Amino acid sequence: MDRIRLGLVLHPTRDVSPVVDTIAAWAARHDAALAVRAEDRQRVPDPVQAMSEKDLVAGTDVLVSIGGDGTMLGALRMAVDDPKPVLGVHLGKLGFLVEVEPPELPAALDRLLTGEYIVEAHSCLACDVCGDDVVAFNDIALIRQPGQGFVTATLAVNGQQYGYYRCDALVVSTPIGSTAYSYAAGGPLISPATRAVVVTPSAPMSGISRSVVVSPDEMVRLELRPGSAPVAVEVDGMVIRDGSTSGAVDIRYRHDAGLVVRLDPRRYQERSQLKLSLLDLPLLPEQLRELLPESLRRQLGRRELPPPR
Known part of the structure; x- marks a missing residue:
């Protein structure tokens, strides 16, 4: 294939230099082009080209997300208008989207070069938040400010009023987002293959x-009622509006809005199943360690297990 062009999307605060150095060394051996957003220029070696976010998406073949699920979601949102495959390199504690661990990275990049991977399409929520257009690949949430009452809002589906909520938070999620805030709030797990x-x-x-599950062809509208507590609006865990006491959020499902690189879908599914089972164990990290075989405990040594969620 022609010279591959990789765009690096970095975790905003973690030290990503070991992973970036691995990618840079691989790129030098394979004559691959590397680029990064201009704001991250000081965090990468000189051969990596800096460019605007829009040019980064347009000018690369694959985005490499270095971080956890939050970084991966940011890469997907960045490319929502021009979807590019995103390869996730795991630096977080408990990732459901990312697949590749740092030691596996050179082999993963080799497979990118030879095309030995599949692309998994993901949906998103296209949201109108009081006139502002935003997208969410996991979820959008309306959350009360502590000590100031409850979120009070009505639900309408395709213009049909369904009822009202009075609660701490309202979470609207995609199938992949069903393992995140929605799950913590008591919502169902939805297969990624479901729309x-x-x-x-x-x-x-x-x-x-209780949870309400609607069709991808229906529009969801949540409208704050008079007397609702001030609410924050979160998109994929990021606050985009704070202290709102009125207004509406219109939410539509958008097909195939993001592309995720999968190298070993079966292994990825097994890992995700294990992570979900750990979430339901009411144990501290040191207690989880005791459940592991002795050989694996020795292998882990002092490495930290994911904290209970």
Whole structure:
């Protein structure tokens, strides 16, 4: 194939230099082009070209996300108008999207070069938040400010009023987002192969108290009622609006908005299944370690296990 062009998307605060150095060394051996966003220029070696976010997406073949699920979601949002395959390199504690561990990276890059991978399409939520257009690959949430009452909002689906919520938070998620905030709020796990939107209240006091699952062809509208507590609006865990007491959020499902590189889908599914089972164990990290075979405990040594979520 022609010279491969890789765009690096870096975790905003973690030290990513060992992974970047590995990629840079691989790129030098294979005559690959590397680029990064201009704001991250000081975090990468000189051969890596710096460019605007828009040019980074347009000018690369694959985005390499270095971090955890949050970094991966940021890369997907960055490319939502021009989807590019995203390879996730895991530096986080508990990732459901990322697949590649740093020691596996050179072999993974070799497979990118030879095309030995599949691309997994992901949906997103296209949201109108009081007139502002945003996208969410995991979820969008309306969250009360502590000590100031409850989120009180109505639910309409395709213009049909369904009822109201009075709760701590309202979480609207995609299938891949069903393992995140929605799951923590008591929502169902949705297969990534399913096309659906899930609306889940957290700590409901009155009104609708269970998850609502709607079709991808239906529009969800959440509108704050008079007297609602001030709410923050989070998109994939990032606060985009804070202290709102009125307004509406319109949410539509968008097909195939993001592309994720999968090198070993079966192994990835097994890892995700294990991570989900760990979430349901009410044990501290040191207690989880005791459940592992002795040989694996020795291999881990002092490495930290994922904290309970």
